[in-house]
């Protein structure tokens with residue numbers, strides 16, 4: 456069943472961020488609501504991370520209210536303890552008999568990627584056929600990250616990656632051109648753009664440009680590599696969009712910057728400062744601008760309708776191609792190949808390429824999503 460607001464299910468399959476690895480300290484447990492479910496995320500004293508369905512398989516207490524003891528998450532109700540693989544590993548004194556093996560918590564597939572904890576969600580509970588790639592974080596400075604709760608869908612946030620015209624209309628770039636056609640391969644989509652922006656006072660020249668390379672790994676885990684050739688520096692961004700339930704998503708962004716060799720190439724005044732201070736200032740400026748840019752999309756996403764088929768114009772970018780690619784994450788919908796046979800208005804003005812789709816994880820769900828109202832005040836979570 457599709458939702459009233461979107462003509463597709465509200466919970467597509469994929470890898471989704473459920474937290475920052477550095478924030479989950481050994482011995483802690485966090486109650487979470489994601490994928491329309493109650494969950495318990497925890498780290499053992501030995502450093503292992505586990506994610507369970509929240510309700511204890513014994514009599515249903517919320518494991519997010521439990522405690523970590525050694526390598527076990529201990530339920531607050533009758534003190535059964537569960538290892539990260541879900542197996543019951545404790546024998547409370549009130550139970551004289553052997554604890555049956557079947558009495559186990561349900562563990563979710565969980566990975567650590569680039570400092571984020573990412574969980575595999577599949578409404579049919581099939582194993583993951585792919586994983587997001589790993590970034591070598593060594594060349595980068597530490598991550599900066601922020602998250603919000605938004606009333607939208609992960610497919611809508613992903614669509615912004617190929618919506619070329621909105622880069623000028625919403626994000627105020629002076630120009631935006633595709634560097635190559637959008638390319639898709641299974642659950643991965645790549646796009647690249649050259650963007651031009653007005654320079655701030657004190658920067659060299661009136662304008663500057665940046666090249667960005669976007670990689671979507673499903674609808675939940677995306678990276679953007681940004682290079683500013685004139686300023687001589689680059690950084691990587693993460694955009695992590697996780698369904699909370701049928702109405703809302705957890706939207707997290709992060710930035711990791713390579714320290715610029717010559718901060719004065721970014722802004723003349725920075726040449727007067729000690730290098731560590733100048734690098735800090737560049738990063739703070741970059742982060743502030745990035746967060747401001749990200750937030751410009753929120754009122755649009757929270758109040759827009761999903762028009763299908765859309766009335767596209769030359770210059771819109773390959774929105775149709777993105778939508779066909781995204782169908783693979785819902786088993787209830789035809790795949791890109793199948794829908795290509797259906798006559799629809801096409802919009803791939805920037806051109807597209809598509810390769811075979813060997814690892815697409817077709818999925819479905821029947822969650823519904825109520826219609827979204829006008830934009831509300833945003834709630835930054837961290």
Ligand code: FES
Nearest residue numbers: 511513514530533
């Ligand atoms: S409900 Fe968890 S141990 Fe009884």
Ligand SMILES: [Fe+2]
Nearest residue numbers: 615621625752
């Ligand atoms: Fe945007």
